[in-house]
Amino acid sequence: MDTRLPEFPKIEIKRYIPELDILNNPIFNVKEKEFLAEFYEFMEENLEKDLQSLEELNYLAEEPIQEKKREIVINFMKKLAEKGYYSTVIDFDEHEVGNVTRNALIALALCGGFWSPNNDRYVNGNWSIEMGRLAGGTLYCNPVNYKANEYQKEKYLIPVIKNGLMAASAMTEFNAGSDIVRIETTLDEREDKIIANGKKLFITNGMLAENIILYGRLNSGRLGGIIVDTEHQQLKNFESTRVRTYGMNDAFVSRLVFDDTEIPKENILDGDGLDIMFHQLTEERLVISAEAIGDSIKKLFYSHSFALQREQFQHKLHQYQIIRFPIAQNIRQTNLFLSALLNYAREIDKRSQIASSKIMANQVMGLKIQTCELAFQSSIDLFRTMGGRAFSEQYCNQFGLHDAYCMVHGGGSHYVLEDAESRRLFRTKN
DSSP states (O other): OBOOOTTSOOOOOOSOOGGGOGGGOTTSOHHHHHHHHHHHHHIIIIIHHHHHHHHHHTTBOSSOOHHHHHHHHHHHHHHHHHTTOSOOSSOSSOOSSOHHHHHHHHHHHHHHEEEETTTTEEEEOOHHHHHHHHIIIIIIHHHHHHHOOHHHIIIIIHHHHHHOOOEEEEOOBTTTBTOGGGOOOEEEEETTEEEEEEEEEEEETTTTOSEEEEEEEETTSSEEEEEEEOTTTTOTTEEEEEOOOSSOTTSOEEEEEEEEEEEEGGGBOSSOHHHHHHHTHHHHHHHHHHHHHHHHHHHHHHHHHHHHHOEETTEEGGGSHHHHHHHHHHHHHHHHHHHHHHHHHHHHHHOGGGGGOHHHHHHHHHHHHHHHHHHHHHHHHHHHHHGGGGGSHHHHHHHTTTHHHHHTTGGGHHHHHTTSHHHHTTOOOO
């Protein structure tokens, strides 16, 4: 059964907004624009139909849609991998744009979408599926590439990068949340095996993943990381189930249970688990910042378009200051954050060692917090602009209206850093 109301048609973006056109934005250099233009073309030709199919499935009630989504998402990541867009951690070909910058630009485009100059229309993005790319291509690939030996890379990293195998990172827990110090999952050595016991929560790709990097306490002591081959999700004493969230409808957010799960000892990553986890956090925060900026751009396009089309009380909505002013303010803020995002990404590409510095980690965390809040505010403004129609599921699905609600407190960052040093650099309100 399709839950849409025929009286509520899709909102088509019919008007180009120069201030939100990244390809004409002077913040980006020529090579970055060329990379984005190539990705936009690839997205329009190869990915848009999949994105539309995922949206259409969200309108169906009383029908089994999970398996259909699973197939689309898995094939989607394979398409990205064929072009080197799934993970940027290893350069099989030389690129004129750095790894971290490319990762951020892919996230920006895939999450937000773009105005197609060729077809004079807007190609919609999807934050949910970009989170799946982040989980496998960054949160899994970066730490594995950092500490894996040659055997581990050949068996568990290269197939993910080149073939787009689904992968995940299992850090967050039920009681500890993202508080790494309180991780309770245990990894106990027994002869040539590691026995894993524990539960993980909110693990994107968890129930799709072929490989998972699992963090836990080695022999109840220091933190360690180990690669889990899920054997096509059939690993003995391992369970993965879907977690339903208010937004992110196309991300396979999961609960994982390890109950005396046997993992080969040779899969342990060398080094301290805390160091392995933190190795990828700065880039992750940059990518999430790019996702949030992309989502804001998408919401601003829809807010602007609907305000121009909809008439209330003999006036177009854009003629009302309460509608027009927040849109203009968010457009200005978006461009400020874009500049910060690019500067950080470029610097890390030039000097990779600064990605591990506490100063850079603080600054990037501040950017992540504020960009997620911008995406949240842009969703609220779109909700206000839409009026009662925003309560309907069909518009929530079309816009990904609830996605920012899932991200605004992501990783515990808002609770921990509400008044912390990292936030001061990006404070925009008194």
